[in-house]
Amino acid sequence: MSKHRPNRLAETLKEEISQMILVELKDPRIGFVTVTSVDVANDLAHAKVYVSVMGNEEETKASLDALNRAAGFIRSEIGKRIRLRHAPAIVFVNDPSIQHGAHIAKLLRDVGAADTADEDDSHE
Incomplete structure (x- = not known):
């Protein structure tokens, strides 16, 4: 089977699930959530x-x-919206890459600030 259909479905799922989390899910436990990718x-x-x-x-x-x-609600809504015969079973997994990137950026800023402070001290 070609890999094109799973990839197309993954992109469609990403868009639909992102929209559902933003608009339709009203659970107060759901904080600021970003769908980063979908693997089908x-x-x-x-x-x-x-x-x-x-x-x-x-x-x-x-x-x-x-x-x-x-996930069950999301799966049933996906089945209706995309008109799939069988909607895929959905599992949500944490993707720490954005938090990791923010941490790395902070470390680099700290190093840059320390280097600037060292240069200022050496010029005096």
């Missing part, structure tokens, strides 16, 4: 939805728990 199995039966959650570890866990509890 070749048989189109399973989808892993990678999300980045802004907040501490406790807020991340609460948001993932709420999203996984809403």
Whole structure:
């Protein structure tokens, strides 16, 4: 089977799920969530939805728990919207890459500030 259909479905799922989280899910445990990517199995039966959650570890866990509890609702809505015969089973997984990138950027800013301070001290 070609890889084109799972990739197209993954992009469609990413858009639809992002919209559903933003507009339709009203669970207060769901914080600031961004869908970063979706992996769909070749048989189109399973989808892993990678999300980045802004907040501490406790807020991340609460948001993932709420999203996984809403997975059945999301799956049924996806089936209606995309008109699939069998909508894939959805599992939400934490994607720490955005938080990791922000941490790296902060470290680089700190190093840059320290270098600037060292240069100012050496010129005096």
